[in-house]
Amino acid sequence: MKIVALAGGVGGAKLADGLAQILPPEDLTVVVNTGDDFEHLGLTICPDLDTVCYTLAGLANPETGWGRAAETFHVLENIARLGGEGWFKLGDKDLATHIERTRRLRSGESLSQITRDFCRAWGVRQVVLPMSDEPVRTIVDTVEYGELPFQEYFVHRKCEPRVKGFRFAGVESAKPAPGVLEAIGQAQAILICPSNPWVSIDPILAVLEPSAICHRPSAIRHQPSATVAVSPIIGGRTVKGPAAKMYAELGITPSALAVARHYGSRLTHFVLDKVDQMQAAEVENMGIQTLVTNTIMRTPEDRRRLAQDVLNFISPL
Amino acid sequence: MKIVALAGGVGGAKLADGLAQILPPEDLTVVVNTGDDFEHLGLTICPDLDTVCYTLAGLANPETGWGRAAETFHVLENIARLGGEGWFKLGDKDLATHIERTRRLRSGESLSQITRDFCRAWGVRQVVLPMSDEPVRTIVDTVEYGELPFQEYFVHRKCEPRVKGFRFAGVESAKPAPGVLEAIGQAQAILICPSNPWVSIDPILAVLEPSAICHRPSAIRHQPSATVAVSPIIGGRTVKGPAAKMYAELGITPSALAVARHYGSRLTHFVLDKVDQMQAAEVENMGIQTLVTNTIMRTPEDRRRLAQDVLNFISPL
Numbered sequence: 001m002k003i004v005a006l007a008g009g010v011g012g013a014k015l016a017d018g019l020a021q022i023l024p025p026e027d028l029t030v031v032v033n034t035g036d037d038f039e040h041l042g043l044t045i046c047p048d049l050d051t052v053c054y055t056l057a058g059l060a061n062p063e064t065g066w067g068r069a070a071e072t073f074h075v076l077e078n079i080a081r082l083g084g085e086g087w088f089k090l091g092d093k094d095l096a097t098h099i100e101r102t103r104r105l106r107s108g109e110s111l112s113q114i115t116r117d118f119c120r121a122w123g124v125r126q127v128v129l130p131m132s133d134e135p136v137r138t139i140v141d142t143v144e145y146g147e148l149p150f151q152e153y154f155v156h157r158k159c160e161p162r163v164k165g166f167r168f169a170g171v172e173s174a175k176p177a178p179g180v181l182e183a184i185g186q187a188q189a190i191l192i193c194p195s196n197p198w199v200s201i202d203p204i205l206a207v208l209e210p211s212a213i214c215h216r217p218s219a220i221r222h223q224p225s226a227t228v229a230v231s232p233i234i235g236g237r238t239v240k241g242p243a244a245k246m247y248a249e250l251g252i253t254p255s256a257l258a259v260a261r262h263y264g265s266r267l268t269h270f271v272l273d274k275v276d277q278m279q280a281a282e283v284e285n286m287g288i289q290t291l292v293t294n295t296i297m298r299t300p301e302d303r304r305r306l307a308q309d310v311l312n313f314i315s316p317l
Numbered sequence: 318m319k320i321v322a323l324a325g326g327v328g329g330a331k332l333a334d335g336l337a338q339i340l341p342p343e344d345l346t347v348v349v350n351t352g353d354d355f356e357h358l359g360l361t362i363c364p365d366l367d368t369v370c371y372t373l374a375g376l377a378n379p380e381t382g383w384g385r386a387a388e389t390f391h392v393l394e395n396i397a398r399l400g401g402e403g404w405f406k407l408g409d410k411d412l413a414t415h416i417e418r419t420r421r422l423r424s425g426e427s428l429s430q431i432t433r434d435f436c437r438a439w440g441v442r443q444v445v446l447p448m449s450d451e452p453v454r455t456i457v458d459t460v461e462y463g464e465l466p467f468q469e470y471f472v473h474r475k476c477e478p479r480v481k482g483f484r485f486a487g488v489e490s491a492k493p494a495p496g497v498l499e500a501i502g503q504a505q506a507i508l509i510c511p512s513n514p515w516v517s518i519d520p521i522l523a524v525l526e527p528s529a530i531c532h533r534p535s536a537i538r539h540q541p542s543a544t545v546a547v548s549p550i551i552g553g554r555t556v557k558g559p560a561a562k563m564y565a566e567l568g569i570t571p572s573a574l575a576v577a578r579h580y581g582s583r584l585t586h587f588v589l590d591k592v593d594q595m596q597a598a599e600v601e602n603m604g605i606q607t608l609v610t611n612t613i614m615r616t617p618e619d620r621r622r623l624a625q626d627v628l629n630f631i632s633p634l
Contacts (some may be wrong), residue, residue, distance in 0.1 A: 018447070030577035041416050041420055042416065042419055043416070057607070072389065072391055072409070074389055074391070074409035074410050074413070075392060075412050075416065076413070077408070077413075078410045078413030078414070079407075079413040079416060079417050081413075081438055082412075082413065082414070082434070082435055082438045083417075083434060083437075083438055084416075084417040084420070089618055092389070092391035092395075092409045093391050093392070093395045095392050095412070096392045096393070096394075096395030096396040096398070096399065096401075096417075097395070097399070099359065099360070099392065099396060099412075099416075100356050100357055100396050100400075101403075103359035103401070106359055117399070117400065118399055121398055121399045121400055122398075146416045153510045189421050225570070237411040256352050284437045300612055
């Protein structure tokens with residue numbers, strides 16, 4: 001079964017890794033959010049793309065979920081000593097990625113081409129694609145500061161400002177990266193990973209479904225048989241990240257149900273945690289099949305088990 | 318006694334450090350060659366400037382003379398893994414300098430301003446100035462490959478190509494950096510450090526004496542009382558670097574005398590090693606006072622002793 005997974009950072013990377021443990025490499029394409037990308041220290045940083053690649057390569061830091069394992073921070077410590085910005089924690093191994101990527105982007109290569117070469121160098125056998133080669137930048141509108149670039153909100157201000165809304169600068173002219181539409185066209189299922197719906201998945205959907213925001217026809221021409229989402233909200237909270245806080249600040253009670261409503265009629269299938277099983281009936285009432293299972297991924301084995309549950313859930317197709 | 322030292326990389330940095338051990342910080346200005354600067358990995362690298370600053374800050378690698386002490390190479394190893402260029406050995410601490418400098422240069426700050434701030438952060442109390450804020454790039458004309466950018470010749474091709482000549486691209490429009498002329502105007506002596514005359518000192522002289530290469534009046538208006546050079550050629554060889562090889566390839570027997578002739582009428586004083594004492598008379602015949610002493614600097618104490626010898630030599634002024 002060919003799967004296209006839509007993923008943000010840590011949560012998406014974990015489920016993608018679970019799928020990678022089961023599927024033949026050629027059957028998994030991961031389309032990754034680039035709305036979090038930003039320019040920092042003069043370098044182009046792609047946090048979600050790197051988290052997914054490092055995770056699939058077995059290079060990710062198992063404690064944080066992002067960054068590299070056995071990492072050092074000599075460069076950043078010395079940049080801070082020079083008065084430079086040290087608030088975004090970039091390790092030495094990780095910086096190699098940003099330096100080489102930035103150099104190649106400046107020389108005119110595309111992000112998807114560079115990502116393909118990096119994946120080969122890291123031994124990632126699945127296809128990992130940025131959602132677009134054109135820059136899309138998530139802007140968070142906040143009560144306290146007005147609009148903030150995503151990483152300014154997320155890392156520098158630690159998600160403390162209250163959100164009022166989001167926009168994805170550049171999305172109007174951003175086309176899906178080469179290979180994205182082809183992969184969707186050949187896939188039996190699209191899997192929306194347990195990533196932040198507002199700032200990890202919505203940017204990808206905005207690129208794939210531009211008709212929602214402008215008058216370009218939707219890029220998803222061949223609707224796969226199934227579109228399944230795994231709720232990142234468990235018992236009204238997230239394992240990591242501000243998705244629940246964002247729902248609350250936008251006046252929506254954070255819940256698995258809210259996530260199902262968020263994706264709405266796109267979904268044929270929805271996976272929610274056992275602690276939220278009371279919400280399954282209401283999701284079913286939306287015409288969406290549900291699977292109630294344990295969705296928390298603490299270990300690599302958890303990732304594999306959840307991926308297997310999802311595949312079994314949609315496999316009757 | 319206020320001194321302006323003209324310096325290239327390791328040899329210049331060592332003598333500058335000797336002077337710094339003796340003189341009050343405000344009495345020493347080091348004007349550093351930037352002809353070796355280059356763009357690499359998308360970063361602006363200033364090897365001589367960094368060697369001088371690291372040495373004065375006590376941060377230099379005592380074994381190599383360049384780079385940082387207790388250095389790691391995690392970034393470069395990972396760039397090489399990605400297929401990027403690994404031939405120029407940039408350590409992690411060192412890369413912090415290049416990343417932060419490149420970011421600030423791109424934001425429009427000048428190299429001399431950035432260098433001043435970096436020196437403050439590193440605890441360097443002497444004034445270190447790039448020869449110019451405008452880029453000057455040393456080009457080595459070679460028998461085998463024609464013109465090569467300096468680092469391509471120096472590091473990548475290990476000084477193996479035979480040289481035919483040099484040019485300093487951009488020097489026609491490069492002005493001395495702010496502070497250079499003021500320091501020379503206030504100095505009792507200019508000290509030409511034992512750096513490579515062809516590729517470390519000549520670029521500085523070309524910026525200070527543009528009348529030699531174009532029709533701009535010489536920037537050295539207030540000739541100091543003394544201009545003293547320390548020969549980098551000892552017994553026909555160099556401690557480090559290709560200066561002797563360059564003299565030979567250009568048809569000049571490498572010797573202290575050849576160095577004295579190289580700088581010619583600029584010099585009032587010249588320092589040569591004991592092994593070359595037979596050449597002193599011929600230098601004296603040029604109307605240049607000579608000091609014969611031990612010029613090899615193996616230890617920090619050697620640096621201090623040579624600096625003291627030079628200061629005593631010119632101090633009757």
